[in-house]
Amino acid sequence: MEVAELKAIIEGLLFASGDEGITVKQLQKVLGISKETVDHLLEELKYEYERRDRGIMIMSSNEVLHLTTKPEHSDYYKKLLEVPQSSRMSQAALETLAIIAYRQPITKTEIEDIRGVKSDRPIQTLVTRSLIEEVGRKESVGKPILFGTSKEFLTYFGLTSLDELPPLPDTDEPEDINQEADLFFERFNDELE
Structure with a gap:
């Protein structure tokens, strides 16, 4: 599997894991790759997310990884919460x-x-x-x-x-x-x- 595809899968897994997050060990098991490879791919993703034109980042807390928004955009997230949501449910x-x-x-x-x-x-x-x-x-x-x-x-x-x-x-x-x-x-x- 290509590096770009592995990074895309990791990104999707981070998103899908939601508030619970995901560990490096879980990523290893799901992808069937070594810890070193997972660490390297995560570092690449983190580097890519550091760019100004990206709105998300990877946060690690107690060895659990989460996909989260950047704190510098918090004013916009607050505005979103103030805007009334549609009454339609998913x-x-x-x-x-x-x-x-x-x-x-x-x-x-x-x-x-x-x-x-x-x-x-x-x-x-x-x-x-x-x-x-x-x-x-x-x-x-x-x-x-x-x-x-x-x-x-x-x-x-x-x-x-x-x-x-x-x-x-x-x-x-x-x-x-x-x-x-x-x-x-x-x-x-x-x-x-």
């Missing part, structure tokens, strides 16, 4: 919300098992919009957070209780359940535009 957020609505209380790991992908960002989006909230801790190893829908969820979708959610089809196929729930939430999403 497909990932809608899927996650449907899973939580029908399976609550549920942990992030259980959501990810159903969706088949990491769900940190959709969960954060839903928490930020106050559509879901922490409703407790599961009595298992690590006591993971349990999520459930909030009162704002009911208001947002014009429901008086969770009993008004459309019934799920009688099937054991998670894909069918997710599709049915997605259709329900997409209908409301479209109406809010």
Whole structure:
């Protein structure tokens, strides 16, 4: 594999790892290359990100690597947070919300098992919009957070209780359940535009 392609993959892995970040050891395992090669590629990426025309950088904290924004652009990020966001939610957020609505209380790991992908960002989006909230801790190893829908969820979708959610089809196929729930939430999403 070429150096440029390896750097592109590392960049993608850094982005995909989100807030959790990724370690050099994890990069080694995923790419099947030596620690020295990973270190060299990371140094090249860091050097490229130092240019003025780049808006991101690689940060290392406790041996975990994160892709992050440059502090010198912080005024613009603050302005972004002040600008009202559109009321439309991403497909990932809608899927996650449907899973939580029908399976609550549920942990992030259980959501990810159903969706088949990491769900940190959709969960954060839903928490930020106050559509879901922490409703407790599961009595298992690590006591993971349990999520459930909030009162704002009911208001947002014009429901008086969770009993008004459309019934799920009688099937054991998670894909069918997710599709049915997605259709329900997409209908409301479209109406809010």
